[in-house]
Amino acid sequence: MYRLLIITFCLNSLLFNAQINNKKQKTELTIIGTVHFPTKNINKDTIYSILENLKPDIILMESDMTNFNSDFTFKNTYDENEWNAIIKYRTNFKNTLFRPIEFEGRNNYRKQNGIQNPDVVLNEINVLDSLNILSEKHKKIWSRFIELSGSLNELDNNSLKAINSTSTENLVKERQFYQYQKLKEIVDENDEFAKLKFETATKDSISFRELYKRYCYFEELRNRTIIDNVLKWKDKYPNKKIVVLIGFYHKYFLVNELKWKQKENNFELKEYNK
Secondary structure, three states: OOHHHHHHHHHHHHHHHHHHHHHHOOEEEEEEEEEEOOOOOHHHHHHHHHHHOOOEEEEEOOOOOOEEEEOOOOOOOOHHHHHHHHHHHHOOOOEEEEEEEOOOOHHHHHOOOOOOOHHHHHHHHHHHHOOOOOOHEEEEEHHHHHHHHHHHHHHHHOOHHHOOHHHHHHHHHHHHHHHHHHHHHHHOOOOOOHHHEOOOOOEEEEHHHHHHHHHHHEEEEEEEEHHHHHHHHHHHHOOOOOEEEEEEHHHHHHHHOOOOHHHHHOEEEOOOOO
């Protein structure tokens, strides 16, 4: 009986310790919304200081493999906030890993599908609005989109904390909803966008309506691909501290999708908003 109690106690202790270790080993995933170019309050040093404070094991970047060699050293770098901060961080923290999460061949995909310049569609909506051709419903949609875009533009000189705040995320979420769904209603419901044509890099002629359809489809595909890549690297390097650097227009989508995947994928989502 005494020996049985000892064995039971030992088994319970092992189980308890395993549970503690599991909690300790859970991956920490921190998503930081950034801006690519220096502003009044955000630059490479702003991002570097956050990385220095968090000390991640892995930094996931808004880039594809075209900027990496096969051993994940950098093939190309850019004069942007994230790249400059990472180059400095890599020098001082040599054991940190850097991995890409962008849709592979993003720029070539856009070019081949004729969606590298969706602004031609927005410009046409603006023309129709100025000529008073849009319906009242469509005028309201366009007006709200302009209002939301203007509010986000006013954040250009805000701090990194401000652009990672819940209020900013909500603003971005509504603005992107209008861009990818409500503006698409205008394009789909006005015959002008079926008549106007655009020539792609492959010399195909597509309508403005088709251009905008392809653009909206790709942007959702791109966001979901980024999420898949984040989870791929998390699985490859379990129980690590991971930081994702992403343009803040994408952050709300990642957070909204990843927060539901924490338990089944054994990670803890930590937003930067301090």
